[in-house]
Amino acid sequence: MTRVFSGIQPSGELHIGNYLGAVQNWVRLQTQYECLFCVVDLHAITQPYEPASLPQLTLDMAVSLYAAGLDPEQCIVFVQSHVVEHSELNWLLTTVTPLGELERQTQFKDKAQRQESVAMGLLAYPVLQAADVLLYKASLVPVGEDQVQHLELMREIARRWNARFGQGYFPEPQPLLTPTKRVLGLDGRAKMSKSLGNTIGLFESPESIWEKLKPAATDPARVTRKDPGTPEICNIFTLHHGFSPPQTVADVAQKCRTAGWGCLDCKRVLADNMIATLKPMRERAEALRRDPKGVAQRLRSGAEKARALARRTIAEVRDRMGFLKPGEA
Numbered sequence: 651m652t653r654v655f656s657g658i659q660p661s662g663e664l665h666i667g668n669y670l671g672a673v674q675n676w677v678r679l680q681t682q683y684e685c686l687f688c689v690v691d692l693h694a695i696t697q698p699y700e701p702a703s704l705p706q707l708t709l710d711m712a713v714s715l716y717a718a719g720l721d722p723e724q725c726i727v728f729v730q731s732h733v734v735e736h737s738e739l740n741w742l743l744t745t746v747t748p749l750g751e752l753e754r755q756t757q758f759k760d761k762a763q764r765q766e767s768v769a770m771g772l773l774a775y776p777v778l779q780a781a782d783v784l785l786y787k788a789s790l791v792p793v794g795e796d797q798v799q800h801l802e803l804m805r806e807i808a809r810r811w812n813a814r815f816g817q818g819y820f821p822e823p824q825p826l827l828t829p830t831k832r833v834l835g836l837d838g839r840a841k842m843s844k845s846l847g848n849t850i851g852l853f854e855s856p857e858s859i860w861e862k863l864k865p866a867a868t869d870p871a872r873v874t875r876k877d878p879g880t881p882e883i884c885n886i887f888t889l890h891h892g893f894s895p896p897q898t899v900a901d902v903a904q905k906c907r908t909a910g911w912g913c914l915d916c917k918r919v920l921a922d923n924m925i926a927t928l929k930p931m932r933e934r935a936e937a938l939r940r941d942p943k944g945v946a947q948r949l950r951s952g953a954e955k956a957r958a959l960a961r962r963t964i965a966e967v968r969d970r971m972g973f974l975k976p977g978e979a
């Protein structure tokens with residue numbers, strides 16, 4: 651079966667932007683492919699972070715993924731640092747990765763600009779991404795538009811390693827272009843992000859969801875209730891696509907264009923649909939939080955399954971790269 655790999659940073663609980671932009675799609679993919687989903691804590695440390703908070707953020711992300719619908723019976727969910735082979739393959743791949751390509755990565759240039767002293771881990775971030783995927787010989791990677799350049803580099807790394815050590819050994823991963831939604835924050839300006847404080851958490855209470863939606867940005871042309879709007883430029887309409895049934899979405903568009911209702915009416919319908927969609931997830935998250943040992947056990951079992959695959963690849967890679975086996979004369 652075709653194998654899919656994707657990762658998410660341990661940023662604590664999911665928000666609706668992560669959910670609509672990636673995880674909702676993963677829940678679908680787990681029934682169609684052999685999927686590995688990884689909480690990428692080794693990637694997280696390339697940015698300033700607080701070591702004392704990392705374990706809880708990692709656990710919160712794992713709880714979020716399970717609560718959102720990733721089923722350990724259908725896919726492998728694990729923490730990146732629990733499978734040490736990621737770090738080993740990362741190093742081995744650095745030896746075939748062109749430095750110039752790393753320096754040209756847009757994300758590196760953006761992040762490096764904002765730092766006084768740039769650590770090598772930030773530069774090598776895409777090599778670790780390549781290791782994540784190639785370790786499992788995954789051939790499909792669900793990517794957002796901001797990751798396409800990294801995927802290209804991943805393919806280049808696979809090609810270079812194959813040319814030197816084993817034609818056709820690593821598949822060149824292909825982007826899995828499935829419909830994902832780019833959700834703006836409640837301010838309607840930047841991408842939804844915890845650091846910008848413009849999010850709705852996946853497990854927020856109904857009251858909190860409504861309190862956050864009420865002041866959220868809409869089409870600025872709708873100054874009064876009588877002004878018609880353009881739903882396509884309104885982030886509330888984007889969110890309706892994520893949480894409301896198609897008939898409601900069509901109804902929203904029509905009422906917006908004809909000034910048939912006010913933005914608060916529109917947001918109330920969205921809030922009701924969002925609350926109904928998120929309720930079972932919130933309940934699952936509460937049950938998981940009451941059982942931290944169960945969550946740890948799920949993660950341990952996921953890491954064991956991932957390691958079984960990773961060990962096989964690393965053994966073959968070591969062999970092809972000519973390393974002396976332990977105990978070999």
Ligand code: SF4
Nearest residue numbers: 869879884906913916
């Ligand atoms: S009616 Fe709805 S879609 Fe139209 S501008 Fe207001 S909030 Fe946005």
